Amino acid sequence: MITATKPPRFLIIQTAFIGDVILTTALLEQIHAARPDAILDVLVRKGNESLLVGHPFLHDVLVWEKKKPGDRFIKYRDLRRLITLVRSRQYDVVLNLQRFGATGLLTTLSQASITIGFAQNPFSRFFTHKIDHRYEPGIHEVDRNAALLRPLGMQGPRIMPRLYPSPDDFAVAKTYQGKPYVCIAPTTVWFTKQYPVERWAELIKMIPTNLTVYLLGAPSDVAICERIRTLADRPDQVVNLAGKMNLMRSAALHQGAVMNYANDSAALHLCSAMDAPTTAVFCSTVPDFGYGPLASQSRVVQTREPLDCKPCGVHGRTRCPLGHFRCAWTIRVEDLVLPV
Known part of the structure; x- marks a missing residue:
């Protein structure tokens, strides 16, 4: 649970595809409802950042360049850049919605006070908290994502995803x-x-x-x-x-x-x-x-x-x-x- 009097700083990691980023906006709505003073950053893969331009609750959108023609190692070089950047931000909380190793490594090396992700991530043993990700009838992806807020005492009723066109x-x-x-x-x-x-x-x-x-x-x-x-x-x-x-x-x-x-x-x-x-x-x-x-x-x-x-x-x-x-x-x- 976050008890600091200063506005807490969050990083939400969702580097999957367009639909996944859209569903992640429900998490932004829920965090903002619980802590309107929270500073919210999101990390997405290059190409998906346009979905979050002008979002009223976001402070910054970090972009991971995972593919580039003629550069087979761009994914890993850019990951190294992101690790340095994330460490410099001194996040209070990193929420990792991905279940793949690269983002798990980033979460582990983030030096955030609290790191939360899904147990299926190969680096989850190093997270502060890990939550099981299961496909169950009646449980929507927005509910699975919201479960990551449980260790913070911030999980409430379902809030819908929302986009903000200009x-x-x-x-x-x-x-x-x-x-x-x-x-x-x-x-x-x-x-x-x-x-x-x-x-x-x-x-x-x-x-x-x-x-x-x-x-x-x-x-x-x-x-x-x-x-x-x-x-x-x-x-x-x-x-x-x-x-x-x-x-x-x-x-x-x-x-x-x-x-x-x-x-x-x-x-x-x-x-x-x-x-x-x-x-x-x-x-x-x-x-x-x-x-x-x-x-x-x-x-x-x-x-x-x-x-x-x-x-x-x-x-x-x-x-x-x-x-x-x-x-x-x-x-x-x-x-x-x-x-x-």
């Missing part, structure tokens, strides 16, 4: 909000988490024509989104915004949608952080892993077919291990379109 982000989103619309984020990093292109096109054909459909994604998703738009054959209704909206502008657009459709992906967590209406499509994974939607108006759609092979893993795969991908193909399009 006025400029909202202004850009507003240019697309002239009439009611739905958003579809049809892609993921993993093949087995992604509802098939043909099914997304079928869904669009069932969405009332008075609603504009915005397809969202990264620059690498432009071609897939264009294929969906072509298959849907509704050129006046569907707009391909892949590669045209950054994460925070997409978040602002999600907030004003009649409905948002997303796979088990970062887009799903963007919607949760904006409390935007969400239909989450789970193919090879299941919400019981703790990554389901958190928006007040949200629902999960999965196959109705009992499959012994589902889930085939906690994370997605590059292909269906059995070759049939029935966890995706047997999801009824009618089940998705119902709320709209």
Whole structure:
């Protein structure tokens, strides 16, 4: 427990992917609620820092450059830089949300007064406190993260993740909000988490024509989104915004949608952080892993077919291990379109 009269200084380490960083914002909300005077820093991997620009509770965002073309050792050189920087900050508390050795080493060498992380981290024996990380039905990732606050006496009721788009982000989103619309984020990093292109096109054909459909994604998703738009054959209704909206502008657009459709992906967590209406499509994974939607108006759609092979893993795969991908193909399009 923190008893110091001076504002305590925290470092929260989350160097995983976009969705993980979004869910980490719930921890920022909870710490701020318990100690509004706390000085909060976050460490993220390079590329994810844009999610936290302008966050009202954050003092600083540290960035770890883990990959660089032509430099195979950048990850370790930059880790050494971070260790020196973190030590100089003299943190009162380091909270490590990662279960991998590099961040465990950083936590151990941080010289923080209190270090807390998950027991599954190979360096957890050197932490001040370690908490078990388990996949249990009904326990969301934000709950698992919040458990790290237990040794500090700061764990309270669940607080939702939250993002803070800038006025400029909202202004850009507003240019697309002239009439009611739905958003579809049809892609993921993993093949087995992604509802098939043909099914997304079928869904669009069932969405009332008075609603504009915005397809969202990264620059690498432009071609897939264009294929969906072509298959849907509704050129006046569907707009391909892949590669045209950054994460925070997409978040602002999600907030004003009649409905948002997303796979088990970062887009799903963007919607949760904006409390935007969400239909989450789970193919090879299941919400019981703790990554389901958190928006007040949200629902999960999965196959109705009992499959012994589902889930085939906690994370997605590059292909269906059995070759049939029935966890995706047997999801009824009618089940998705119902709320709209």
